[in-house]
Amino acid sequence: MMSEKHWLFRTGVFLSCCFFVIVFIWFLAPAAKNFSFLKAHFLFIEDRGIDANAMYYTEIEEFSEAETNMVHSLEYPPKK
Amino acid sequence: MVEEVKQTDEQLVQDTGRSQFSDLWKKEDYWAIWLGGILLLIGLIVFLPQGTSDINKQILEANTVLETEAAKAPFKTVAWYQAVDTKAKLKASNSSIGKKLKVLTSQPGKWTVNPFEALILGEDRSAVKNAKATKKFNDINHECQIALQLALQAQTAAGAVDFQNMSLNKSAEDAIDNWRRTSANASKAKKNTKIKAYNLLPSLFLLMGILALFFGVGLKVMGGAFWKFIPGFCFVFAIAVVAYMASNNQTMKQYGIGYAAWAILFGLIISNTIGTPKWVMSAVQTEYYIKTGLVLLGAEILFGKILSIGIPGIFVAWIVTPIVLLTTFWFGQKVLKIPSKTLNMTISADMSVCGVSAAIATAAACRAKKEELTLAVGLSLVFTSIMMIVMPAVIKATGMPFILGGAWMGGTIDATGAVAAAGAFLSEKALYVAATIKMIQNVLIGIIAFFVALYWVAKVDREKGKKLSYMEIWHRFPKFVLGFITASILFSLLYEYLGKDMAYVVIDHGVIRGLTKNFRGWFFCLAFVSIGLATDFRQLKGYFKGGKPLILYICGQSLNLALTLLMAYIMFYLVFTDITDKI
Numbered sequence: 171m172m173s174e175k176h177w178l179f180r181t182g183v184f185l186s187c188c189f190f191v192i193v194f195i196w197f198l199a200p201a202a203k204n205f206s207f208l209k210a211h212f213l214f215i216e217d218r219g220i221d222a223n224a225m226y227y228t229e230i231e232e233f234s235e236a237e238t239n240m241v242h243s244l245e246y247p248p249k250k
Numbered sequence: 251m252v253e254e255v256k257q258t259d260e261q262l263v264q265d266t267g268r269s270q271f272s273d274l275w276k277k278e279d280y281w282a283i284w285l286g287g288i289l290l291l292i293g294l295i296v297f298l299p300q301g302t303s304d305i306n307k308q309i310l311e312a313n314t315v316l317e318t319e320a321a322k323a324p325f326k327t328v329a330w331y332q333a334v335d336t337k338a339k340l341k342a343s344n345s346s347i348g349k350k351l352k353v354l355t356s357q358p359g360k361w362t363v364n365p366f367e368a369l370i371l372g373e374d375r376s377a378v379k380n381a382k383a384t385k386k387f388n389d390i391n392h393e394c395q396i397a398l399q400l401a402l403q404a405q406t407a408a409g410a411v412d413f414q415n416m417s418l419n420k421s422a423e424d425a426i427d428n429w430r431r432t433s434a435n436a437s438k439a440k441k442n443t444k445i446k447a448y449n450l451l452p453s454l455f456l457l458m459g460i461l462a463l464f465f466g467v468g469l470k471v472m473g474g475a476f477w478k479f480i481p482g483f484c485f486v487f488a489i490a491v492v493a494y495m496a497s498n499n500q501t502m503k504q505y506g507i508g509y510a511a512w513a514i515l516f517g518l519i520i521s522n523t524i525g526t527p528k529w530v531m532s533a534v535q536t537e538y539y540i541k542t543g544l545v546l547l548g549a550e551i552l553f554g555k556i557l558s559i560g561i562p563g564i565f566v567a568w569i570v571t572p573i574v575l576l577t578t579f580w581f582g583q584k585v586l587k588i589p590s591k592t593l594n595m596t597i598s599a600d601m602s603v604c605g606v607s608a609a610i611a612t613a614a615a616c617r618a619k620k621e622e623l624t625l626a627v628g629l630s631l632v633f634t635s636i637m638m639i640v641m642p643a644v645i646k647a648t649g650m651p652f653i654l655g656g657a658w659m660g661g662t663i664d665a666t667g668a669v670a671a672a673g674a675f676l677s678e679k680a681l682y683v684a685a686t687i688k689m690i691q692n693v694l695i696g697i698i699a700f701f702v703a704l705y706w707v708a709k710v711d712r713e714k715g716k717k718l719s720y721m722e723i724w725h726r727f728p729k730f731v732l733g734f735i736t737a738s739i740l741f742s743l744l745y746e747y748l749g750k751d752m753a754y755v756v757i758d759h760g761v762i763r764g765l766t767k768n769f770r771g772w773f774f775c776l777a778f779v780s781i782g783l784a785t786d787f788r789q790l791k792g793y794f795k796g797g798k799p800l801i802l803y804i805c806g807q808s809l810n811l812a813l814t815l816l817m818a819y820i821m822f823y824l825v826f827t828d829i830t831d832k833i
Binding site: 180181183184187188191195196199200207208211212214215216217218219220221222223224225227228229230232233234235236237238239240241242243244245246247248249 | 313316317319320321322323324325326327330334337338363434435438439441442496497499500501502503504505506507508509510515519520523524525547550555604605606607638639642643665666667668670671673674675678681682683684685686688689692750754758759762763767771774829831833
């Protein structure tokens with residue numbers, strides 16, 4: 171009886187955690203994006219398709235573009 | 251070996267302190283090297299032959315245009331940029347075998363409202379997305395075409411007076427910058443018009459099977475139970491898939507909440523509520539996955555890249571970073587008196603270098619506890635999201651030059667992706683500088699991991715008063731770090747041998763971005779799921795007491811912000827102004 175109650179409690183906590191994750195992803199996080207000082211920033215990231223959660227430089231295309239531009243800027247600099 | 255890991259599984263990395271020849275097939279560190287090495291070799295066999303003479307010809311033609319255009323005008327012309335774009339499109343990963351490997355190793359896709367779109371996207375849904383994206387692309391592309399015409403007109407006007415009129419030259423430069431900005435937007439918008447229907451389930455099942463065998467064989471040779479490992483691995487892999495799905499939600503991508511955080515969270519939820527099933531535990535092999543992932547990461551640490559932005563970038567990334575790292579570590583030990591040296595080092599590296607990837611490498615090198623890595627990842631995530639939004643606003647509000655602002659953000663914002671977001675939000679030049687500084691910091695991970703491992707073995711872990719012999723240091727040194735460094739050195743040498751242009755095609759956008767980077771992501775995700783599944787939240791709570799990790803992070807990051815800004819200003823605006831002019 172005790173262990174069944176204990177197991178039910180743990181399952182309840184597990185389902186509650188899953189519920190909070192769902193609420194965060196579907197409701198809280200999207201709602202917070204609408205704050206005026208955040209909106210422009212998030213719209214920009216969405217339009218540019220930037221992967222802001224990339225961990226290393228090889229995971230994000232912008233880094234390859236940036237490096238390409240920098241390398242060529244130094245190797246083929248315009249005459250001054 | 252597996253039983254030893256289970257009994258003392260608090261630390262991220264274990265070592266027995268004695269070397270034998272049989273270690274080569276009995277020890278996890280060596281298996282990480284063999285498995286990582288096999289994948290790197292497969293990558294080289296597949297992608298090196300893609301560097302054909304036709305590719306070489308296209309590179310030479312583009313370089314000729316670059317030389318001509320560079321000699322023509324005192325600014326980068328439209329044709330100059332178009333030649334760079336032509337070279338940038340040459341990628342070995344675009345070959346037919348590259349595309350097949352991409353499908354095999356791909357993570358769940360992006361989604362907005364329906365999470366199942368991360369796994370399956372039907373024809374009708376892809377048609378709806380493409381139609382919506384096409385309308386947006388047409389508008390942006392129209393804007394881009396107008397910007398191109400204006401740029402060409404301004405360039406022609408400047409060329410008509412042989413580029414002697416400073417005002418006309420400035421107008422041309424501004425018009426070209428505007429075209430580049432709209433062109434970048436158009437390029438991104440175009441990608442969204444080409445979404446094909448997909449079903450990732452077969453490839454995910456295939457990948458799960460391949461990885462189960464891949465890791466299972468090593469585990470079996472090391473004395474583990476292969477048939478017990480397989481079902482457990484399937485469970486861990488499934489949680490990793492869910493973690494990737496959560497991280498690929500559009501909103502989560504914008505916030506910068508990546509798979510590492512989700513993998514730990516989901517693992518923690520399971521282990522601290524319904525409990526990690528016993529049959530899963532044989533596949534909870536954090537250190538095995540992390541070490542193999544780190545050997546693959548080694549190949550991405552290419553030392554030639556530190557010269558990408560020249561000397562100013564090296565000073566900002568390679569002088570400031572070690573100073574901040576060492577000062578923060580000292581502060582944590584002597585002032586805050588943080589009980590755990592490994593926690594101190596992991597947070598210091600995480601904050602001063604480049605976020606989660608640095609935390610992983612350093613934690614493994616100094617044998618940090620899983621909870622300590624979890625805490626470092628959590629701190630990094632929170633502050634990255636804040637800095638990604640606040641720093642561009644501060645830079646704009648203070649009227650800071652965008653090159654300086656980009657260098658500042660590149661050297662201080664932890665997460666690589668967040669650096670790109672913040673840099674691009676300012677301007678393309680800020681993005682280029684920010685991204686390059688961060689990339690140079692990324693390369694620093696190898697050196698830091700090596701010296702942290704050496705310091706820990708030679709100084710921290712030895713008994714007081716006892717001097718360690720070189721053999722003893724060798725016995726205790728985490729061998730996977732050698733695989734990590736060797737991969738880095740070999741690939742760096744290969745990169746230089748091939749030359750920048752061909753190496754970009756077959757190494758950057760072949761072996762690395764076409765194969766090993768994807769596997770490395772999966773291995774780290776499996777490791778973070780394992781960390782979560784094996785962590786008791788009560789153990790994690792203890793680290794928050796007194797708030798010392800948070801104080802350490804804030805103080806260290808404050809020093810990082812001040813020193814990086816100072817060094818960036820000195821290097822880019824006082825000492826190497828000629829390099830700044832070329833950017």
